[in-house]
Structures are given as C-alpha cells and as structure tokens.
Amino acid sequence: MRTPEETARAVTAGVCRLMRGGLTAAEEAAQLDGLAACYAERTDVRHPFHPLGDTPLRSRASLREHFAAGGPPAGVESFDVVDDRVHATADPEVVIFEFRYAGVIDGRAFSLPCIFVVRVRDGEIVESRDYADHVAAARAFGRLPALAAALSPAPDMS
Numbered sequence: 001m002r003t004p005e006e007t008a009r010a011v012t013a014g015v016c017r018l019m020r021g022g023l024t025a026a027e028e029a030a031q032l033d034g035l036a037a038c039y040a041e042r043t044d045v046r047h048p049f050h051p052l053g054d055t056p057l058r059s060r061a062s063l064r065e066h067f068a069a070g071g072p073p074a075g076v077e078s079f080d081v082v083d084d085r086v087h088a089t090a091d092p093e094v095v096i097f098e099f100r101y102a103g104v105i106d107g108r109a110f111s112l113p114c115i116f117v118v119r120v121r122d123g124e125i126v127e128s129r130d131y132a133d134h135v136a137a138a139r140a141f142g143r144l145p146a147l148a149a150a151l152s153p154a155p156d157m158s
Contacts, residue, residue, distance in 0.1 A: 002120070003120070003123075004093060004095040004119075004120035005086045005095050007120045007123060007125060008086065008116055008118045008120070009081075009084075010034075010038050011035060011125070012081045012097070012101075014035040014067075015101075018031055018032070018035070019073070019079040020072065020078070021072035021076055032064050032068050035063070035064070036061070036063050037060070038125055039060045039124055039126075040121065040124040040125060041059065041060050042126075043058060043063065043124075043125055043126055043127065044127045045125070045127070046128070046129050048129060048131060049131050049134060052150055073140075073141040073142065075106035075107075077103065078102075078103035078104045080101070080103055081101060081102075082101075082102045083099060083102075084100075085099070086098075093126075094117065095117075096115060097116040097117075098115050099113075100112060101114065105141065105142075110136065110140030112136050113132070113136075117131075135147070
C-alpha cells in the first residue's frame with residue numbers, strides 16, 4: 001500500500017505522462033485508469049482557486065473524466081514536476097505536497113506553482129485541496145483568451 005507521499009507523487013507523475021502526450025490509445029486509457037485508482041471510490045477533490053469556480057470531484061469516475069478532459073495541449077516538449085517538497089503534518093493521513101509543474105510548450109518555458117493538501121487512507125486519496133496557478137496554466141497552454149472570455153460578463157441582449 002502506498003504512503004500519502006507516494007500517492008501524491010504518483011498523481012503528479014501520472015499527470016506529467018498524460019500532458020507530454022505521445023501515448024497510444026491503450027497507453028492513455030491505462031494511464032487514466034492508473035490515475036483514477038489513486039483516489040478512493042468516494043472522494044472529495046477541490047480546486048479552491050479555480051477562476052471559474054470550484055466544482056468538487058466526488059468519485060473515482062469523475063476524477064478519471066477530469067484527467068481525460070481536453071487531452072494534452074499541442075506542442076508539449078517537456079512537462080515535469082520540479083522543486084517538489086513534501087511536508088508532513090500531525091495527522092499521518094495528511095501531507096502537503098508543494099511543487100511546480102514546469103516545462104516547454106511550443107518553445108516557451110512555463111512554470112505552474114502548486115500546493116496539494118492530500119488526505120490518503122489505505123493508499124487512496126479520500127480528500128484533496130489542489131491549489132494551482134490556473135491563470136499561468138491558461139497562459140502556458142494557449143488558453144488565456146478562452147479563460148478571459150469565460151470570465152467576461154455576457155453581453156446585454158436587452
């Protein structure tokens with residue numbers, strides 16, 4: 001059974017493999033299944049800083065869908081976890097995983113700071129609060145205009 005630290009690291013390593021792309025359909029499906037298996041069947045994963053609002057992910061199936069959504073961005077040359085540190089807490093089920101996703105997309109370097117506060121029971125994540133720089137991610141993946149449009153008020157049609 002994985003420790004909380006090993007489980008948190010398994011998730012981010014799996015995300016990196018997905019984001020790098022180049023997987024066959026079978027490899028991608030296996031990677032998605034492996035990522036989803038890091039979570040309990042009933043879980044509570046939140047992204048409190050997401051600019052479009054925090055929509056809780058409450059099941060292993062919803063986490064698999066979350067990881068499958070959109071696929072890797074085009075032009076990914078590298079995508080890795082760097083500057084990673086795990087901070088133990090007084091609760092043996094909870095770790096704080098501080099890191100950056102860093103890499104290169106279409107020749108442009110990016111850095112996405114993240115902190116995950118993860119509760120792991122029996123090797124599976126039962127609760128996580130994922131704090132990430134979503135604006136930096138949108139910029140890195142070429143999705144900043146879409147994010148800005150989504151944040152803009154709808155035109156008044158009256």
